[in-house]
Amino acid sequence: MIDALGGVLLIPALSAALLAALPGYKLTARLNVLAAFLTFATAVSLFVVQPQSGPYLLVDDLNKVFIVLTTFVGFTTSAFSASYIGHEIAIGRLTPTYVRFYHSMYQVLMFAMNLALVANNIGLMWVAIELATLTTVLMVGIYRTHEALEAAWKYFILGSVGIALALFGTILVYMAARPVIGEGLSAMVWSVLVTHAAMFDPALLNVAFVFLLLGYGTKVGLAPLHAWLPDAHAEGPTPISAVLSGLLLNVALYALLRFKMLLALNPAAIAPGPLMVTMGLISCVFAAFMLYKRRDIKRMFAYSSIEHMGIIVFAFGMGGPLANFAGLLHMTMHSLTKSAIFFAVGHIAQVKSTQKIADMGGLTVTNPVLGWGLVLGVVAIAGLPPLGIFMSEFLVVSSTFSRQPLLVLILVFGILVGLGGLFLRLNNIVFGEPVGPTAPAQASYVPMFAHLAIVAMAGIYLPPALVTGFQNVARLLG
């Protein structure tokens, strides 16, 4: 019997094979959307009927949230991608063969991310994250320009080192678990590890966590391990930038959170919080300053992603039900907002046929829907009230201020610096004299405004069911 758990893996896997076999971009783009929608629907059904967890796959409150978010953004991005790719074919930047490859890889990426999220085995999770890295490397390099290949190469080497370190950490966790649980498969299974974590050798766990933090932290894009991220975002196709920022970073973060839970259960191990707080703060402040000098629009929003991942890791590092809740909310809001921004940016770059900020201008006059969409997105991402990110950032700050006022001040400083940088650049892009081509965009605005509508609504009203769900997860995270 295939339950919903199998569904979120099988649908992308089968569609990847199907899309690789079918010619014609119009058909495959639609099938891609359909497959992504089916995966999303299956993921939602996890809330209705919770399937049984096995030694390889697992569903609990924590990963349900991640899976639904991943499949939802995966679905909307596929809809954006359909109109984006249409334009790329029209101008001859991509050939039909590459588009076929692209759609197939898109589904492989969905499969890999879902597998990483539902894996009940730390080895399987590692393999899934490696697969996700490989597929995104291929997609980043798909334009085959010199810059794209260089970005892909850089991403590849840094990502490989990251996952190699993560594997070393995984082996160490197994070594710590083996004397307690015994040899074999069960010493790598989450649900077993968690129940025995208190008896593990704390020293081994400590070293393991350092490796895992460095390894998966590279994939989260934490400074100073972030060097691959801006290049990969800037040079790949924009739908992939949206998926990278909105989803893949979250998946790596999810892996980190799982291991954090393991350490938290062992009273003698180091507290993982301070390490995460430090890296989060460094990323947030560093990326905020980097926003000022950006000339490439996608690169700028890539730095903004580093900043927000820093805030999220800070919140989870502080821990406690409230800060975890805030971190979870911020992660959700960031995924939705950042992918919406990339949807806008993708079409803007197509209209202007450049990514250079200097060659853009006056978008609100020439392409009002796109321009104001971007303004709304940037207002949201900068954390202005009353939108969702304001609310989640406010929660992060208020839930941690009483415990670490000094650290929170640094965080707020980073957020404010980032806000300044974003608006400075936004001003150049959307206001002032129109610069460059002004042709109307062949765009589907639905995904972008759907995301922004959710973010705007979340700033004013959060459904009680969502709040209870997030509270459960926050308690689980400890």
Place this chain on the structure above:
Amino acid sequence: MRGLTFDIAHMLAGSLVLVSFIQLYQDRLSALINVFALHALVLAASVAWQAFIQDAPHLYLTAMIALGFKAIIIPVALHRIIVKLGIHREIETVVGVGPAMLLGMGLVALSMVVMLRVTADADPLAREDLAFALSVVLLGLLMMVTRRNAVSQVIGFMSLENGLVLAATGAKGMPLVVEISVAFSVLIAFIVIGIFLFRIRERFDTVDVQALDRFRGERQ
């Protein structure tokens, strides 16, 4: 666990660290590739020995992958690539042999201190294996940061990965080792193909594989 089996496992793991050091001071690419083949060979022997003493037949598969793929196929492919790209005689400016070796020794000392201290309760074979493995991983990283050429960076990455395989096989009864080594082989194959395309782009201003054919045609 003490006795001959332990000593042989110890010797093989130690040799892997030694070969990592030899890699550090190779400044010619073709010599570096040969030393890497030796590295993979020692790894294969070490994994096979672990398979024997742990009575774990699936580890022989990992040893076979290390032998066939990393000790033979990859070095041969890399030799062909560097000859084709005309960089086989290139001498790389390394961070100076002296400082690199000193740094390497520091890293080995570091990994001994860290691993031996934290694994005081584990069985002696596993803990020393782990200390050696971490040394190999760190030496691989050192090599990646001290080299600028893509080929030698990749060799650094592959020796780093050999250290991981050593750690995984030393962790007694660890599941998924074979799957992980296969996953890594796929990764490495991708990297090698990647260098190839990347370097071609640099040399011929296109990644079109036909450019290579054209180039070959010119030479004949």
